[in-house]
Amino acid sequence: MVNNQSLTDIKSMTLPELTAFMLSIGEKAFRAKQLYQWIHVKLAASFDEMTNLSGDLRQKLKETCFLTVLVPEEENISKLDGTRKYLFALADNNMIESVWMEYQHGNSVCISTQVGCRMGCRFCASTIGGVVRNLTAAEMLDQVYRMQQITGKRVSNVVLMGSGEPLDNYDNVVRFLELITDENGLNLSGRNITLSTCGIVERIYDLAKLKFPITLALSLHASNQETRKKLMPIAYKYPLEQVLKACDDYYEATGRRLSYEFSLVAGVNDSSETAKELANLLRGRHCHVNLIPVNPVKERDFVGTTHSNAVSFQKMLEKYGINATIRREMGRDINGACGQLRRSYLEKKQVPIQEGDPQH
Numbered sequence: 001m002v003n004n005q006s007l008t009d010i011k012s013m014t015l016p017e018l019t020a021f022m023l024s025i026g027e028k029a030f031r032a033k034q035l036y037q038w039i040h041v042k043l044a045a046s047f048d049e050m051t052n053l054s055g056d057l058r059q060k061l062k063e064t065c066f067l068t069v070l071v072p073e074e075e076n077i078s079k080l081d082g083t084r085k086y087l088f089a090l091a092d093n094n095m096i097e098s099v100w101m102e103y104q105h106g107n108s109v110c111i112s113t114q115v116g117c118r119m120g121c122r123f124c125a126s127t128i129g130g131v132v133r134n135l136t137a138a139e140m141l142d143q144v145y146r147m148q149q150i151t152g153k154r155v156s157n158v159v160l161m162g163s164g165e166p167l168d169n170y171d172n173v174v175r176f177l178e179l180i181t182d183e184n185g186l187n188l189s190g191r192n193i194t195l196s197t198c199g200i201v202e203r204i205y206d207l208a209k210l211k212f213p214i215t216l217a218l219s220l221h222a223s224n225q226e227t228r229k230k231l232m233p234i235a236y237k238y239p240l241e242q243v244l245k246a247c248d249d250y251y252e253a254t255g256r257r258l259s260y261e262f263s264l265v266a267g268v269n270d271s272s273e274t275a276k277e278l279a280n281l282l283r284g285r286h287c288h289v290n291l292i293p294v295n296p297v298k299e300r301d302f303v304g305t306t307h308s309n310a311v312s313f314q315k316m317l318e319k320y321g322i323n324a325t326i327r328r329e330m331g332r333d334i335n336g337a338c339g340q341l342r343r344s345y346l347e348k349k350q351v352p353i354q355e356g357d358p359q360h
């Protein structure tokens with residue numbers, strides 16, 4: 001948690017770690033609690049706001065630590081449903097995107113876990129330039145904190161479904177989960193958190209062992225291994241059968257019903273035969289299928305299924321006893337699929353899109 005200028009990333013620290021740190025710089029333990037509250041409850045954006053800490057201590061903190069605060073570079077607000085899309089600048093000038101959605105049951109935010117992604121899913125804009133780097137726990141937290149500060153409203157649900165593969169940034173994501181659910185911090189219930197993964201099998205087993213009560217969403221997108229390989233290169237590494245077994249283990253360990261994400265691509269995975277095959281594949285599993293007509297990405301030639309076809313697909317699944325919903329499209333007027341805001345920004349600014357290391 002020390003960056004290249006040897007400054008300590010205090011927003012990524014748990015309270016016990018922060019306490020040890022404060023003791024190491026000659027401060028009393030209760031100061032750690034005050035500092036932690038400024039960071040994680042009052043969502044302070046600078047040390048200067050921390051008025052119950054002495055000027056000397058604030059100075060000492062400025063010299064030894066940094067406080068991750070994201071800067072909103074662009075904000076797009078939907079006129080249709082209040083959805084907001086943010087492009088946030090990180091301290092090293094990388095850009096990430098986050099989304100704010102308002103539902104009847106509360107406010108939900110969708111956050112990024114990496115700058116870019118290396119999973120290579122064929123229909124996804126986030127992966128086109130590969131991965132640039134992992135986000136720190138603080139950078140994930142601050143997406144939530146900044147959106148709360150900007151809107152003045154409380155977040156009730158967090159979904160890790162923005163750019164990046166959360167289980168490819170496992171340690172930082174676990175730290176993020178610990179911090180955001182900490183009763184001394186934002187104190188979000190694990191039940192209100194969803195982590196979406198393309199299916200990195202070992203990490204699903206690891207996550208299950210931690211027994212966080214969070215929902216695991218698996219990006220399935222296919223009813224058999226052959227089709228999945230065409231859409232998601234990760235399927236070459238982890239065959240469908242292994243992924244589903246890991247998901248079953250997750251259910252057994254946590255008691256949390258799985259969510260299976262299914263993006264419908266016209267002519268590829270949207271036929272009634274696919275719906276039947278999918279129902280067979282998931283039969284007997286405690287799960288829910290989330291259907292979403294694939295969002296067009298200009299660099300790709302995939303076309304989303306029609307709404308009426310999505311409805312028939314859903315009905316077919318239900319006929320075979322599988323719970324399914326069509327995801328409500330939010331913010332239709334403010335930019336499409338995830339990863340597109342960052343890409344259009346990079347293109348506009350003519351920033352060379354850094355090629356990461358696509359894994360496959």
Ligand code: SAH
Nearest residue numbers: 124164165196197198219261263294295337
């Ligand atoms: N890497 C994680 C989380 C980020 S992607 C994962 O794979 O689950 C979040 C979800 O959006 C995934 O289900 C992903 O497959 C889906 N997705 C990506 N691009 C999409 C597009 N153009 N249209 C519809 N869904 C898309």
